[in-house]
Amino acid sequence: MRIGELADASGVSTRSLRYYEEQGLIRSERTPGGWRDFDGSTVERVVMIQHLFAAGLTSATVNELLPCLEAPPEERTGVMEQLLAQEVERLKAKRRDIDREIDTLQALRGEVARP
Incomplete structure (x- = not known):
């Protein structure tokens, strides 16, 4: 799917999607013509990224x-708990x-209001 289609499907601007790609949050392949080509599962990933940003997380933390x-x-619980606890303290x-x-x-x- 091209970047415009991903933007429409996820409700995120193409500018934001390019930023996400620069930050390593999403990946695309390039067509022979040089167009970005995103996998269909990227829509769900972008929605998750949006939720994490809405929670106040930085792009570095989202990337982690x-x-x-x-x-x-069973593999994610400990790491996620630690990262989320750090973010709660930061906020x-x-x-x-x-x-x-x-x-x-x-x-x-x-003080300004006093005569």
Whole structure:
């Protein structure tokens, strides 16, 4: 399937698909004419990538997780658990940073509002 067909089937832009390919998240073969040719199973992979990005994961982490998701359940549990736990901690730290920034801005706003 060509990149436009994959974009239509997955709901992801061709630009994003090219980025995913650059990052090693998806693969394509090249036709003799130089067109990208994606396997039909790539649609499911792209949808999974979208879910992982929506969860706040980086492309590097998604790249680490994808092989785990494709492995048999008994092989993926430990690695996935560790990676997901790390991501939860990273996001919690990010939330703490954002909360501090909000507190700072609210305090500043209070000072500006004083006559």
